[in-house]
Amino acid sequence: MKQTYEQSAAELEKIVSELENAKEINIDELKAKVKRAGELLTLCQRQLHDTDAELEKILEQIA
Numbered sequence: 001m002k003q004t005y006e007q008s009a010a011e012l013e014k015i016v017s018e019l020e021n022a023k024e025i026n027i028d029e030l031k032a033k034v035k036r037a038g039e040l041l042t043l044c045q046r047q048l049h050d051t052d053a054e055l056e057k058i059l060e061q062i063a
Contacts, residue, residue, distance in 0.1 A: 005047045012040040 003011075015037050019025070025033075 003043065005044060005051075008040045008043045008047070012037055012044065015040070 015033050019030075019033060
């Protein structure tokens with residue numbers, strides 16, 4: 001199932017918060033969290049880009 005923008009952004013915020021509040025984190029966990037954060041950023045950027053393109057198309061059709 002495809003994650004929504006809101007789900008991706010919420011998961012990303014959770015990861016950032018966990019990293020900011022961690023007193024200690026092992027290197028493997030850090031690597032996994034940073035990798036997932038990168039994936040989520042890519043998903044969010046793609047969703048924003050796709051939405052922008054879709055809105056431009058719609059606006060061109062009604063103009």
